Amino acid sequence: MDQQVFIFDTTLRDGEQVPGCKLNTKEKLALALKLEALGVDIIEAGFPISSPGDFESVTQISKHIRNATVCGLTRAVKKDIEVAAEALKFAKRPRIHTGIGTSDFHIKSKFNATRGEILQRAIQAVTWAKNFVDDVEFYAEDAGRTDNEYLALVVEAVIKAGATVVNIPDTTGYCLPQQYGEKIAYLRNHVANIDKAVLSCHCHNDLGLATANSIAGAVAGARQIECTINGLGERAGNTSLEEVVMVLKQHKHLGLYTNIHTQMLNPLSREVSEIMRVPVQLNKAIVGANAFSHSSGIHQDGFLKDSLTYEIINPEEVGAEGSKIVLTARSGRSALAYRFQKLGYDFNRNDIDVLYDLFLKVADTKKEIEEEDLHQLAKAYTPEPALA
Ligand code: KIV
Ligand code: ZN
Numbered sequence: 001m002d003q004q005v006f007i008f009d010t011t012l013r014d015g016e017q018v019p020g021c022k023l024n025t026k027e028k029l030a031l032a033l034k035l036e037a038l039g040v041d042i043i044e045a046g047f048p049i050s051s052p053g054d055f056e057s058v059t060q061i062s063k064h065i066r067n068a069t070v071c072g073l074t075r076a077v078k079k080d081i082e083v084a085a086e087a088l089k090f091a092k093r094p095r096i097h098t099g100i101g102t103s104d105f106h107i108k109s110k111f112n113a114t115r116g117e118i119l120q121r122a123i124q125a126v127t128w129a130k131n132f133v134d135d136v137e138f139y140a141e142d143a144g145r146t147d148n149e150y151l152a153l154v155v156e157a158v159i160k161a162g163a164t165v166v167n168i169p170d171t172t173g174y175c176l177p178q179q180y181g182e183k184i185a186y187l188r189n190h191v192a193n194i195d196k197a198v199l200s201c202h203c204h205n206d207l208g209l210a211t212a213n214s215i216a217g218a219v220a221g222a223r224q225i226e227c228t229i230n231g232l233g234e235r236a237g238n239t240s241l242e243e244v245v246m247v248l249k250q251h252k253h254l255g256l257y258t259n260i261h262t263q264m265l266n267p268l269s270r271e272v273s274e275i276m277r278v279p280v281q282l283n284k285a286i287v288g289a290n291a292f293s294h295s296s297g298i299h300q301d302g303f304l305k306d307s308l309t310y311e312i313i314n315p316e317e318v319g320a321e322g323s324k325i326v327l328t329a330r331s332g333r334s335a336l337a338y339r340f341q342k343l344g345y346d347f348n349r350n351d352i353d354v355l356y357d358l359f360l361k362v363a364d365t366k367k368e369i370e371e372e373d374l375h376q377l378a379k380a381y382t383p384e385p386a387l388a
Pocket of ligand 2: 014169171202204233234238
């Protein structure tokens with residue numbers, strides 16, 4: 001039986017931490033409603049103690065979201081947890097996300113503490129949060145660089161204290177997919193009470209491995225993935241929601257699914273890009289402007305014979321406008337014939353041979369041949385009268 005991977009969207013928290021991406025309460029609420037419509041299971045609405053504005057955003061989102069779980073971030077600090085609980089008090093399904101750094105880098109440099117002290121603080125934070133909500137997620141910050149044996153100790157202790165979800169963040173985007181998958185597998189095999197909690201992946205993209213690491217985590221048994229629209233997030237970003245969702249949809253043999261309505265992915269990506277003022281890179285998987293564009297002659301010829309030769313996803317499935325045959329100096333005759341045909345011209349094979357030479361002359365002087373150029377070419381071309 002296939003198993004669900006819960007999608008925990010943190011566009012409004014980790015994504016909003018990106019310089020220039022800050023949103024006001026109205027914008028955050030509008031986006032939260034869209035994320036709920038998209039089908040995400042958990043919305044991380046913000047970090048309530050960080051500012052009065054964020055407190056208000058989490059409060060408003062809690063009031064208006066009906067199906068998804070609404071989550072607020074805290075440090076392992078009593079006051080943070082109390083403020084988050086207050087902001088979440090109207091939520092139908094509230095979750096407090098609390099945690100602390102568990103790698104030796106964090107323990108020594110950030111906290112000037114010992115592993116034992118951090119373990120106690122982790123337990124106290126979860127125990128305190130449980131006074132306010134049933135659903136408590138614990139994050140072991142920098143788990144990617146945390147010693148597995150110590151991490152297992154922390155995970156077991158916070159589950160015993162009542163954590164319902166345990167987040168294993170690769171905060172610095174350091175891990176290799178195999179390493180991250182093995183970390184999840186290690187926890188599943190060495191934490192006695194692991195079946196009482198859901199393991200979550202929260203992978204950053206510093207080495208471009210966030211999606212691969214999250215998938216490796218899910219394959220190894222994690223059942224929640226934390227991600228953002230367009231992969232927004234600290235530094236090089238977080239895991240892209242659209243990528244992990246489509247990887248699981250494409251690779252059905254993994255036996256994992258999400259409840260995301262994939263036709264909404266492209267429209268929502270554009271909205272997030274506009275509201276957060278971060279353009280989407282052209283070659284971004286699933287939502288980039290070139291994700292369904294074909295420009296070289298070899299690819300175009302194959303695609304026009306059968307789209308499956310060069311496309312693994314139907315653009316409609318992810319709400320993209322459709323496949324595009326782009327004309328450049330690398331394009332071939334089939335593409336040229338196709339584009340003329342789309343404009344209503346009825347050229348035969350010989351016509352196209354002649355037109356193709358004209359086309360190449362123009363294409364070598366331009367980045368891309370536009371519709372207007374094609375009309376000009378057609379006008380300039382006078383077919384030889386057919387021999388009687
Ligand atoms: O990257 C990280 O470790 C985080 C935690 C606060 C969950 O964003
Ligand atoms: Zn993060």
